[in-house]
Every structure is written in C-alpha cells, then in structure tokens.
Amino acid sequence: xxxxxxxxxxxxxxxxxxxxxxxxxxxxxxxxxxxxxxxxxxxxxxxxxxxxxxxxxxxxxxxxxxxxxxxxxxxxxxxxxxxxxxxxxxxxxxxxxxxxxxxxxxxxxxxxxxxxxxxxxxxxxxxx
Amino acid sequence: xxxxxxxxxxxxxxxxxxxxxxxxxxxxxxxxxxxxxxxxxxxxxxxxxxxxxxxxxxxxxxxxxxxxxxxxxxxxxxxxxxxxxxxxxxxxxxxxxxxxxxxxxxxxxxxxxxxxxxxxxxxxxxxxxxxxxxxxxxxxxxxxxxxxxxxxxxxxxxxxxxxxxxxxxxxxxxxxxxxxxxxxxxxxxxxxxxxxxxxxxxxxxxxxxxxxxxxxxxxxxxxxxxxxxxxxxxxxxxxxxxxxxxxxxxxxxxxxxxxxxxxxxxxxxxxxxxxxxxxxxxxxxxxxxxxxxxxxxxxxxxxxxxxxxxxxxxxxxxxxxxxxxxxxxxxxxxxxxxxxxxxxxxxxxxxxxxxxxxxxxxxxxxxxxxxxxxxxxxxxxxxxxxxxxxxxxxxxxxxxxxxxxxxxxxxxxxxxxxxxxxxxxxxxxxxxxxxxxxxxxxxxxxxxxxxxxxxxxxxxxxxxxxxxxxxxxxxxxxxxxxxxxxxxxxxxxx
Amino acid sequence: xxxxxxxxxxxxxxxxxxxxxxxxxxxxxxxxxxxxxxxxxxxxxxxxxxxxxxxxxxxxxxxxxxxxxxxxxxxxxxxxxxxxxxxxxxx
Amino acid sequence: xxxxxxxxxxxxxxxxxxxxxxxxxxxxxxxxxxxxxxxxxxxxxxxxxxxxxxxxxxxxxxxxxxxxxxxxxxxxxxxxxxxxxxxxxxxxxxxxxxxxxxxxxxxxxxxxxxxxxxxxxxxxxxxxxxxxxxxxxxxxxxxxxxxxxxx
Numbered sequence: 001x002x003x004x005x006x007x008x009x010x011x012x013x014x015x016x017x018x019x020x021x022x023x024x025x026x027x028x029x030x031x032x033x034x035x036x037x038x039x040x041x042x043x044x045x046x047x048x049x050x051x052x053x054x055x056x057x058x059x060x061x062x063x064x065x066x067x068x069x070x071x072x073x074x075x076x077x078x079x080x081x082x083x084x085x086x087x088x089x090x091x092x093x094x095x096x097x098x099x100x101x102x103x104x105x106x107x108x109x110x111x112x113x114x115x116x117x118x119x120x121x122x123x124x125x126x127x128x
Numbered sequence: 129x130x131x132x133x134x135x136x137x138x139x140x141x142x143x144x145x146x147x148x149x150x151x152x153x154x155x156x157x158x159x160x161x162x163x164x165x166x167x168x169x170x171x172x173x174x175x176x177x178x179x180x181x182x183x184x185x186x187x188x189x190x191x192x193x194x195x196x197x198x199x200x201x202x203x204x205x206x207x208x209x210x211x212x213x214x215x216x217x218x219x220x221x222x223x224x225x226x227x228x229x230x231x232x233x234x235x236x237x238x239x240x241x242x243x244x245x246x247x248x249x250x251x252x253x254x255x256x257x258x259x260x261x262x263x264x265x266x267x268x269x270x271x272x273x274x275x276x277x278x279x280x281x282x283x284x285x286x287x288x289x290x291x292x293x294x295x296x297x298x299x300x301x302x303x304x305x306x307x308x309x310x311x312x313x314x315x316x317x318x319x320x321x322x323x324x325x326x327x328x329x330x331x332x333x334x335x336x337x338x339x340x341x342x343x344x345x346x347x348x349x350x351x352x353x354x355x356x357x358x359x360x361x362x363x364x365x366x367x368x369x370x371x372x373x374x375x376x377x378x379x380x381x382x383x384x385x386x387x388x389x390x391x392x393x394x395x396x397x398x399x400x401x402x403x404x405x406x407x408x409x410x411x412x413x414x415x416x417x418x419x420x421x422x423x424x425x426x427x428x429x430x431x432x433x434x435x436x437x438x439x440x441x442x443x444x445x446x447x448x449x450x451x452x453x454x455x456x457x458x459x460x461x462x463x464x465x466x467x468x469x470x471x472x473x474x475x476x477x478x479x480x481x482x483x484x485x486x487x488x489x490x491x492x493x494x495x496x497x498x499x500x501x502x503x504x505x506x507x508x509x510x511x512x513x514x515x516x517x518x519x520x521x522x523x524x525x526x527x528x529x530x531x532x533x534x535x536x537x538x539x540x541x542x543x544x545x546x547x548x549x550x551x552x553x554x555x556x557x558x559x560x561x562x563x564x565x566x567x568x569x570x571x572x573x574x575x576x577x578x579x580x581x582x583x584x585x586x587x588x589x590x591x592x593x594x595x596x597x598x599x600x601x602x603x604x605x606x607x608x609x610x611x612x613x614x615x616x617x618x619x620x621x622x
Numbered sequence: 623x624x625x626x627x628x629x630x631x632x633x634x635x636x637x638x639x640x641x642x643x644x645x646x647x648x649x650x651x652x653x654x655x656x657x658x659x660x661x662x663x664x665x666x667x668x669x670x671x672x673x674x675x676x677x678x679x680x681x682x683x684x685x686x687x688x689x690x691x692x693x694x695x696x697x698x699x700x701x702x703x704x705x706x707x708x709x710x711x712x713x
Numbered sequence: 714x715x716x717x718x719x720x721x722x723x724x725x726x727x728x729x730x731x732x733x734x735x736x737x738x739x740x741x742x743x744x745x746x747x748x749x750x751x752x753x754x755x756x757x758x759x760x761x762x763x764x765x766x767x768x769x770x771x772x773x774x775x776x777x778x779x780x781x782x783x784x785x786x787x788x789x790x791x792x793x794x795x796x797x798x799x800x801x802x803x804x805x806x807x808x809x810x811x812x813x814x815x816x817x818x819x820x821x822x823x824x825x826x827x828x829x830x831x832x833x834x835x836x837x838x839x840x841x842x843x844x845x846x847x848x849x850x851x852x853x854x855x856x857x858x859x860x861x862x863x864x
Contacts, residue, residue, distance in 0.1 A: 009647040017638045021631050027296055029627035040299055047306055054314050057656055058649035065748065066667065066674040073661035074651050079676040080660045081313075083685055084263055086677070086753060087692040088306065090842075091270045094699030097849045098274055099295050101706040102281050104856065105288040118289065135809040142694060143796045146789045149701070153782060191687040193811035197659050200687040241705035248698050255691065267691035271698055278702040314645055317658030327658075339641030671827040673746045681751065682831040682838075686810040689834070690795055693841050697792045700845030704785065707852045 012053035020046035033106065033113040037099050044092045048085050055081040130180055134189045134202050137173040137212065138255050141166050145247030152240030159243040160227050166247060167223045170216040170254065178209040182612055188260070196260070197323045203260030207463070207617035210609075211257045211386050214467050215379050218474055219250045222375040225591040228584070229481050233369045238282055249275035249375070253383050262309045262395070263319045265387065266302065269351075272383070273298050276376055283368040290363035297350055297360040304347030311340035312395075324395050332400050341405070344391045352384035354448060355418030358441045362425075365437040370481025373433060377440050377477055378470040385447045385466055392451065393619040402454040408538070411452035416546040418445030423553035427560075432480045432490040435557060436473070439516065442550055443469045449543060450531045456622045458534020463614050464606060465527035468515070471602065472524060475512040475595040479505055482584045482592060492561055496568040501582050504589060506565060508596035513558040515599045518551050523602040727769035734762040742839040746828065752835040756842025763847045772855055781851070784844050791841025795834050802830075810834075 007014070023046055026039025055078035062070075064079035103113065110118050144166040152159045180187060181204060189202040204212075223246065230242055252272030259265050277298070281291040313319060315336045316327045331337050346357075353361040365373050392401045401407050422442025429435040447469070450462025482505050483498070484490050499506040515522035518529075528551065535543040583589055602609070646653030663680050673679040681689050735758075742755030767775045799810045807814030812830025813823040821829060 010642055010645060012648045013638075013642045013645060017635060017642070020638070021635050024300075024634060025627055025631050027300065028630060029624050033292060036296055040296065043303055044299075047303055047310065050307070051310050051313075053648060054310070054653070054655050056649040057651045059651055061651070063749070064664070064676040066664075066676065071665060071668075073656075073664045076664050076676070078656050078660040079663055079680050081655070082677050083680045083688075084319075086681060086751075087263075087267060087688050090692045090753060091267065091695050094274060094695045095270070095295070095299055097699045097853070098277055098702050098706075099292070100853055101703045102277070102288050102291050102295060104853065105281065105706060106292060108856075109285070109288065122286075132803055132809070135803070139796060139800060139803075139809065143793065143800070146697070146792045146796065149789050150786055153785075189808065191809050191811075192683060193808050193813060194684050198662055199684050237708055238705050241701055244701055245698065245705065248694065248701075251694070261688075264688055264691065267688055267695065271691060271695050274695065274698050274702060278698075278705060281706055311641060313655055315654055317654035317656070317660070319659075335644040336641045339637050342637060670824065671831065672824050673828055673831060675746050675748065675750075677749075678745045678751050678831060678835070682834050683810075683812065683827055686799075686834065689838065690799065690810065693792055693795050693838050696845050697788055697841055700788050700848045701785075703849045703852045707856065 012056075013050070016046045016050040016053070019049065031115050033103055033115065037096065037103070040099070041092070041096060044088070044095075048088055048092075051081045051085050051088070054078070130176060131187075131189065133173045133176045133180070134187050134204055134258055135191065137170055137177065137216070138251060138258065140169055140173070141247045141254070142251045145244045145251065148244045148247065149240060152243070156240060159240055163223045163226075163243045163247060164220070167216065167220040167250065170250065171213075171220045174209075174212040174216040177204060178213050178613070181206055181209040196320045197318050200264050201260035201320055201322070202258050203322065204258055205617065206613050207386070207389065208257050210463070210613045210617065211383070211466070212254065214470055215250070215253050215257065215383065218378050218470055219253075219375065221474065221591045221595060222371060222378075225374070225478060225481070225588055226371045227587050229371045229485060229588060230369060232485055233371075234282060242279070242282070245275045245278050246375075249279065253379055256383050257386065260321050261319050262312070262321060262324070266306055266309060269302060269305065269387075272380065273302060273351075276380055279372040279376065280364045280368040283372065285367075286363070287367040290360070290367050294360045294364045297357070301347045301350030301357075304343045304350070306347075308340045308343035308347060308391075311336050311343065315340075321390070321395055325397075328395070329397060329400075332404065338405075341391075341396060341401075344395075345388070345407075345411075348384055348388045348391065352381045352388065352444050352448075353441060354444055355414055355421055355441065358418070358422075358444075361441060362434055362437040365440070366431060366434040370433070370477060370484050373437075374474050374477035374481060377437070378474040381440065381444055382447075382466045382470050385444070385451075385462075388448070389451060389463075398454065398619045398621045408452050408454055411448055412540060412543055415445040415449035415452060416543060418442060419449070419546055419550035420553075423550045423557065426557045427553060430492050432483065432492055432495075432561070433477070435492065435561075436476050436480060439554060439557065440473060442554070443473070445550075446528070446531060446547070449547070450534055453534045453538040453540060453543065454622070455534050455537045456618055457530050457537055459618050459622060460610060460614050461527050461530030461532075461534050463617060464530060464610065467609070468523040468527045468599070468602060471595055471599055472512050472516050475508060475592060475599065476516070478588070478592045478595060479509040479512070482588055485584050485588065486582060492564055495561065495565045498565045501580070502584070503581070504583060505592055508592045510562065511596040511599055513562065515603070517555040517558060521600065521603055523599045523606065526603060526606040723769050727765050731762045731766055734765070735759060738762065738839075738843075742835055743832075745835050746831065752838025753842050755835075756839040757846060759839065759843040760846030760850070763843075764850050767850070767854065772851065775851075779847070781848075784848050784851075787840055787844035788848060791837045791839070791844060794837030794840065798830060798833050798837070 023039045023043030027036050030036050057077050061077045064076045110121055148159055187204040191200045249272055252268050255268030256265055277291055277295050281288050315331055315334055350357045365377055419442045422438045426435045426438035447462050447465050450458040480490055515524035518524045532544055532547050663676055667676050667679045671679045671683050738755045738758035741750035745751035802811045802814050803809055805814040805817050812827045815830050816823045816826040819826055819829055
C-alpha cells in the first residue's frame with residue numbers, strides 16, 4: 001500500500017518526467033530539424049509543469065489574488081513559481097523564435113530540413 | 129555613485145543597446161563610437177567595483193529595495209569583481225576591433241543590429257557575473273546565449289547549421305540548469321545564493337540535492353563545452369565572424385566556468401562537493417581527456433580558427449582540472465587561467481581575423497612570408513602563442529605553474545603528466561604554424577618579389593598590440609593579482 | 623545516434639526518478655517552497671505594494687529585476703529575428 | 714507566404730473583432746493588479762489582433778497600419794520605459810527599480826507609489842511584447858523580405 005501512496009502522492013512528477021524524456025529524445029535523436037525544435041518545446045514545457053506543480057497546496061487554497069477577508073498564507077497557492085514560469089515561458093518563446101529564424105536561414109541555403117540530406121549536400125560540395 | 133555602480137554596469141550597456149537602434153536608424157555611423165564609449169564606461173565601473181570590493185569588502189545591493197530572500201540581491205565578492213574586470217576589458221577591446229572587421233564580413237544592413245546585439249551579449253555576461261540569485265542568473269544566461277546564437281549565425285556560409293546545433297545543445301544546458309534550480313527550490317524554498325548556502329548543509333543527505341548538483345554540473349558543462357559535450361563549439365566558433373569568435377571564445381566559456389565555480393563552491397560547500405561526491409575523480413579525468421583530445425584535434429586541423437577552437441576545448445579542460453583537484457594552488461591556477469586564457473584567446477582570434485581581413489583565407493598551409501607582410505601582427509601572434517604554450521615571462525606560464533602545483537599537492541600524478549603532455553602538444557601545434565609562416569618558401573608565383581608591408585588598419589592593429597602586451601604585463605603582475613583578488617576568492621576549507 | 627540518445631535518456635530518467643523519492647508530495651501545504659519565502663508575498667502584499675494580484679506584485683516589484691531581464695530577452699529575440707531574416711538589398 | 718483571399722465573412726468578422734481584442738488587451742494590461750493579467754498577457758493579446766489582421770487581410774494592409782520601423786522603435790520604447798523607470802528610481806535616490814521613491818514625483822504615498830511603478834513597468838512590458846511578437850511574426854511569415862516586396 002505504501003508504494004501505491006508513493007506513486008499517487010507524487011503523480012505530478014511522473015507526468016513531467018515522461019513528458020521531459022519524450023522531448024529530450026526528440027531533441028537528440030530526430031533527423032528533422034523542425035522536429036528537434038518541437039522536442040525542445042516539449043522539454044521546456046515539462047520543466048514549466050514541474051515548477052508550477054510545486055506551487056499547489058491542498059486544503060482549499062485558491063488563486064493568488066487577495067480576496068476580502070482572506071489573508072493567511074495557507075489560503076492561497078504559492079505565487080512565486082508562477083512568476084518564475086512567466087519569465088521562463090517568455091525565455092522559451094524567445095529561444096523558439098530565434099531557432100525558427102535560424103531554421104529559415106538553413107532552409108534558404110539547403111532547401112531541406114532533414115539532417116542527413118544536408119550532410120549529403122555538404123559532402124557533395126566538398127568533392128566539387 | 130559607488131554603491132550604484134554594481135547595477136549601473138548592467139543598466140548602462142543595456143539602455144544604450146536599446147537606444148542604439150533609433151540612433152542607428154537616423155545615422156548609422158554613430159553606432160560604433162556609442163558602443164566603444166559604453167564598453168569603456170563598463171571598464172571604468174568595473175574598476176570602481178573592484179576597488180570597492182578590495183577596500184571595503186563584499187557588496188550586497190538590494191534591487192528594488194527588498195531584502196535578499198524575497199527580492200533579488202546583487203552580490204559581488206572578489207571573484208565577481210575579478211571576472212567583471214576581465215569581461216568588461218575584453219568587451220572594450222573587441223568593440224574597438226569590431227569596426228573594420230565586421231564592415232568587411234557582414235551585410236551593411238546588419239551592422240546596426242550587430243552593435244545592439246553585441247551590447248546585449250555584454251550585458252548578459254555582466255548580468256550573470258553580478259547577480260546573487262540563481263533564477264536571475266538563468267535569465268541573464270539566456271540573454272547571453274540568445275545574443276551568442278545570433279552573432280554566430282551571421283557568419284559564413286555554414287554558420288546557420290552550426291548555430292542550430294549550438295541552439296539545441298545550449299538549450300539542453302540551460303534547461304538542465306533550470307531543472308537544477310527547480311530541484312533546489314523544491315527542497316529549500318529559496319533562490320538566493322546566500323540563503324541557499326545557509327539552508328543546504330542540513331539537506332546534503334537528500335537525493336534531490338544530489339540530483340540538483342548533477343544537473344547543474346552537466347548543464348554548465350554543456351555551456352562551457354567540456355570534452356564529451358563540446359561538439360557544438362568548433363563548428364560554431366569557426367564559422368562565426370572573426371570579431372564574434374574572438375569575443376565569444378574569450379568570454380562565454382569563462383563565464384560558464386565562473387558559474388561552475390559558484391555552484392560548486394558557494395551554493396554547495398567545498399566539503400560536500402569534494403569529499404561527499406567523487407567530483408575530483410570524475411571531473412579531473414574528464415578534464416584530462418578534454419586537454420588531450422583538444423590538442424590532438426588541434427594538431428589535425430588546417431583551418432586556423434578551427435585549430436584555435438579545439439585549443440579552447442583543451443583550455444576549458446585546464447580550468448576544470450584546477451577546480452577539480454580541490455586545493456588552494458589548483459583553484460588559484462584555475463582562476464588565474466580564466467584571465468590568461470581569455471586574453472590569449474582574444475589575441476589569437478584577433479590575429480586570425482587580421483589574416484582573414486588581408487588574405488581572405490585562414491588555411492595554415494598558405495601563410496608563408498606573412499611575417500614580412502604583417503610584422504607587427506605576427507610578432508603579437510608569437511607572444512600569444514608562447515604564452516599559450518606556457519613559456520616563462522608570459523602570463524600563460526604562471527597559471528600553468530599553479531595548476532601543476534595544485535595537481536602535485538593533490539598527489540594526482542596522472543594529471544600532472546597530462547598537463548605537461550598537452551602543453552607539449554600545444555607547442556607542437558603552434559610551432560607548426562610559426563614554421564609555416566617564417567621558414568616555408570612561398571610556392572606562389574611572386575617568389576622573386578619581396579612582399580610589401582601591408583598591415584591591417586589601425587583600429588584592428590591597436591587592439592592586437594594591446595592584448596599581446598597585456599599578456600606580458602599580466603605575467604609580470606600576476607603575483608599582485610593573486611594577492612589582491614584571487615586569494616580572497618578561494619573558498620573556505622581549502 | 624539513436625542508441626546514444628536512448629542511453630542518455632535512460633540515465634537522465636533514472637536520475638529524475640531517483641530524485642523524486644525525496645520530494646515533497648503533490649500539494650503538501652508544509653513543503654519548503656510553500657513555507658519559506660512565499661508566505662511573506664501572500665501576507666504582506668497589500669500592505670507593502672497595495673496590489674491584490676500577488677503574481678503581478680512579485681513579478682514587477684519583488685522580483686522586478688527578473689522581469690526586466692525577461693523583457694530584455696524578448697527584445698533580444700525580436701532584434702535577432704530582424705537581423706537574421708532581413709535580406710540585404712542585394713540578396 | 715500569406716496571400717490575400719477575398720472573403721466577406723472573414724473580413725467583416727475580423728473588422729468587428731480586432732477593436733474588441735485591442736480593447737481587451739489594454740484592459741488586461743491595465744487591470745493586471747486586481748485580476749489575472751499583466752503586461753505579457755495583454756501584450757500578447759494586442760499582438761494577436763495584429764496577427765489576425767495579417768491573416769484576414771494581408772501583410773501589406775497590416776504594414777500600412779504599422780510600419781516596420783515604427784514597430785522596431787516600439788520594441789525599443791517598451792524596454793526603455795522599463796529601464797527608464799529603474800534609472801529614475803536611482804536618480805531619485807533609491808535602489809534600481811525601487812518604486813517607493815517615486816512618491817517624490819507622484820502625488821501619492823510610498824506604498825501607492827509602488828502600485829504606480831508596477832503599472833508603469835507593465836505598460837513598458839506590454840508595448841515591448843506586442844511589438845516583438847508582431848515583428849517576429851511578420852519576419853518569419855514573410856521570410857524577411859524588404860518592405861514593399863511582400864505579398
């Protein structure tokens with residue numbers, strides 16, 4: 001029964017670990033650059049989920065906006081991870097935008113986004 | 129003024145970089161002097177900060193007026209002050225060098241944006257150095273990384289491809305770092321470095337803290353291109369514009385090494401890092417592998433910039449080695465090597481950029497008789513090269529001496545052997561180039577004519593000369609640098 | 623490549639699961655993040671900043687420097703896209 | 714590439730929607746103190762209204778409303794407002810971003826000055842986020858061709 005409690009009590013962590021591994025695998029192993037970027041997005045989203053899940057409080061805690069007559073710490077969820085993740089989301093969007101711009105540059109040059117095709121093109125150019 | 133200097137060193141380059149665009153749209157030629165003056169003011173502010181730290185002790189500046197665990201603290205001790213001086217001085221010299229070099233290598237439309245992003249990169253690096261908050265460090269790390277990606281991407285034909293690998297690897301590194309921050313946050317509830325130092329010792333048995341340490345080290349190791357994770361570095365630094373290669377090679381990995389030292393010895397205690405974990409063994413052997421591998425690959429290259437990039441991989445190995453042996457001499461050597469290596473890298477990449485500027489290529493095999501065409505540049509190249517090898521009067525000797533001393537004190541005889549071996553291989557790599565320049569007869573058609581003297585423009589030559597002379601000056605004053613700054617930066621317990 | 627990737631993921635996943643053992647349960651009101659720094663944000667936010675939305679107050683005031691950095695990050699990204707994608711008048 | 718489709722329904726609906734979206738974006742920025750919202754969210758909504766305009770009409774039409782240079786200047790202005798407020802605090806004798814010293818120039822007490830300071834930086838963030846989102850979208854969607862060359 002302890003194992004069950006352990007697994008259920010920490011289910012948020014299992015979710016983010018699985019998501020993160022999917023993203024990580026796509027980032028390293030996929031052949032297509034666009035798919036690598038999608039993997040990067042999943043990877044970062046998993047970290048955001050992890051942070052946000054640390055802010056939750058059971059026992060009737062509500063969103064972090066002060067309401068009349070309620071001013072105790074246990075009545076609101078923790079605002080700090082939300083703040084950090086707002087920042088991290090913006091960082092993630094920025095990285096994604098820059099990576100897309102670089103992808104467009106690559107596509108203009110090689111007319112493909114498949115890694116092995118680009119390598120073949122480069123090999124051919126070297127021989128000429 | 130003095131107490132605000134620690135924030136102005138971030139705010140000034142940042143606001144100028146923002147102003148650069150409207151000003152550049154009005155008159156493009158104003159961007160360059162503006163950038164030079166801004167970096168010059170950073171140098172001034174960094175000296176003010178270093179002076180304050182040496183004379184009155186550590187600075188703790190509360191941004192927004194909130195005291196540390198709640199607000200963000202700007203915390204500066206001797207190590208930060210030392211790094212600040214290095215980075216701002218290098219950025220100043222590189223910004224002087226930039227003008228002619230990028231006008232030759234970049235599309236004219238991009239020049240305004242180049243200066244803007246260059247200043248943002250400087251801001252990001254300085255921001256990493258001054259902050260006392262782990263999450264804030266991540267934010268500035270991302271500013272620096274994004275600016276670095278962009279500056280690499282505007283290089284040669286193959287640069288975008290190299291940049292994409294750099295982005296993927298860099299993002300993995302940054303995410304691992306962020307995950308480490310999250311793990312420390314979930315067991316302590318704080319992000320402030322000083323507060324973490326206070327809270328963590330009670331939690332060293334926790335598996336979360338161990339995992340956080342592992343993620344920090346791996347994440348930062350990707351950022352500083354430590355050996356098995358270095359794959360993005362040679363491509364990216366070879367294909368970037370020469371100015372960018374010089375700046376990025378000299379600063380990004382050094383700031384990464386600073387983050388590593390901060391995490392290993394300030395956030396965690398040296399006792400935990402070195403005794404409770406096999407850090408010395410793992411990092412030491414990885415660093416040895418990096419030194420040998422970097423030198424072997426450097427010997428195999430024909431492209432000058434690519435060779436320098438592989439030597440940079442080896443140099444990162446030196447720095448990590450000094451940190452990992454875990455004693456006073458090793459740490460001193462490591463921190464001193466950060467200074468020496470960034471100056472040596474700047475001068476060598478400057479010379480590579482100068483050769484690119486005049487010759488249009490940088491193939492090691494076709495450099496013959498360059499000493500007649502560019503005597504001053506080649507003289508500076510030789511000074512930088514012998515400093516890289518570690519010949520006594522130059523700066524490189526002193527840091528290597530301390531590193532070897534540290535390895536001997538730690539009784540790691542293999543590490544001593546690897547340090548000496550890789551120095552020999554660096555020497556071989558550079559003497560190959562020097563031989564090509566001086567003693568190889570030119571096989572081109574102009575064998576009978578004496579080559580005419582043809583130096584690069586003054587704005588490029590001056591930084592090269594300044595950097596190589598400063599290598600001799602640092603060598604001369606390294607005792608004083610250690611006395612006034614580095615010895616105070618050595619963590620307690622060494 | 624696939625094999626190396628799979629290996630890296632196995633190691634990372636193992637490390638993550640290994641660390642999870644010592645983490646606080648989901649929604650634990652007494653976990654360190656919920657009890658060390660954040661209570662002050664909740665309890666004093668009105669009296670210190672007169673702002674009912676704690677996230678805004680922490681974002682722009684207590685940790686305003688972070689948000690400053692974040693604005694700079696997105697500014698950087700915008701400028702980078704401009705610089706990289708603009709084709710020169712000759713291209 | 715975004716090309717123009719003549720479609721009465723899409724054009725009419727977006728013509729009705731865009732002002733409402735922009736008004737809502739401004740509301741989200743301005744009311745970030747008391748309800749979920751703030752500079753980033755509001756800026757993104759404002760940017761979405763421009764992106765809707767590009768999708769419903771075309772890039773040329775959107776550009777005639779907001780030229781590329783204006784957009785770039787707005788990016789800078791947003792960051793500059795934020796940094797300028799921070800520097801203003803330094804000039805007034807406080808620490809960087811310590812809004813409570815703004816009570817010297819605003820007719821409010823220090824705590825309320827923090828409220829006003831937060832509002833000021835949220836406006837800066839909103840402008841910057843809107844301009845950058847529009848700029849990234851336009852650049853990526855058009856492949857970065859020069860002004861006038863876009864279809």
